[in-house]
Amino acid sequence: MIEGILHEGLIYGIVALGVFITFRILDFPDLTVDGTFPFGAAIAASSIMAGAPVPVAMLLALGGGVLAGLTTAVIHNKLKVPNLLAGILTMTMLYSINIRVLGGKANVPLLHVTTAFSWVKNLSDRIGIGREYGILLFLLLVVVACIVLLDLFFHTDMGLAMGAMGDNPQMVISQGVNPEAMKMIGVGLSNGLVGVAGGLSAQFQGFADVNLGQGIVVSGLASVMIGEFLISSNKIGPLLIRVVLGSIVFKGLMYLGRYYGYYINLTPNDLKLITGLLIILSLLLSKLKHKRRRRKSA
Incomplete structure (x- = not known):
């Protein structure tokens, strides 16, 4: 059970990092995520089934995600569509595109093909460590690589400008930075x-499905908010780490709800309601924190 929580928490922690960039750094509520997640899964699964190496499949999933984000940013920037509606439009279009990528099917199983996780399992058997621990180590390496690369990016001039734009757009514009370009880079990233x-989720579960993305953006947002209560910091490194930790805690809460919820008559159908209430509670608690800080500073 603990291994399952950690595995899923780390995979969805990467989603939470993406949600953190748009919601917290750019102040750009982006609903494209619900379409991008199955899009990456569909691209990776179809590429692997077509005989592409896993690294190539993952690069294609990365590129597909970037293109989806750029589409939302272009709709918002050039057509002056509100960011929420732009994300909904892209998410809706991606549903049809995902079915096309999957060859006209809603679900494609990854059978009798080499995936990242089958390779990790084989390697774990050779080394003599448990498969669950091998997968955990692999996912940790992937997540740490994402955090390190993002930390390096947000210490560059472009990354600093992106962070400043989310806090004070007018100041960034006065410095000659193009806000449209920043949005395209941030939403694409x-x-x-x-x-x-x-792509990782499809390989981990052994299939790609067009409905994999339902509620992903809400889960990512819940992870971001839970993480804010775990670590208090203004530095980008700890902020990124706490997002992943928030994802693990969130998945742990969902597991507890699935396995022990029957004691309070809770069913799996209630988990989305619990997630929504959790986000509302996090918002209320964060507002109370801000009020206390203001009183202390005053």
């Missing part, structure tokens, strides 16, 4: 991470 997570 965010959805690229989500595409990678979708």
Whole structure:
């Protein structure tokens, strides 16, 4: 059970990193994520089934996610469509595209093909460690690589400008930075991470499905907010780490709800309601924190 929580928490932690970029850094509520996650899964699964090596399939999933994010940013920037509606439009179009990528099917199983996780399992058997621990180590390496690369990016001039734009757009514009370009880069990067997570999820579960993305953006947002209560910091490194930790805690809560919820007459159908209430509670608690800080500073 613990291994399952950690495995899923780390995979969806990559989604939460993408959601963190749009919701917290860019202040750009992006619903494209619900379409990008199955898009990455569909691209990776179809590529692997076609005989592509796993690294190539994952690069294609990354590229597909970036393209999805750029589509949302272009609709928002050029057509002046509100960001929420732009994300909904892209997400809706991606549903049809995902079925096309999957060859006209809603579900494609990954049978008798080499995936990242089958390779990790074989390697774990050779080394003599448990398969569950081998998968955990592999996912940790992937997540750490994502955190390190993002940390390096947000210490560059472009990354600093992106962070400043989310806090004070007018100041960034006055410095000669193009806000449209920042949004395109940020939303593209965010959805690229989500595409990678979708590709990993398809290989981990052994199939790609067009409905994999339902509620992903809400789960990512819940992970971001839970993480804010675990670590208090203004530095980008700890902020990224706490997002992943929030994802693991969130998956743990969902597992507890599935396996022990029957004691309080809770069914799996109630988990989305619990997720929504959890986000509302997190918002209320964060507001109370801000009020206390203001009183102390005053």
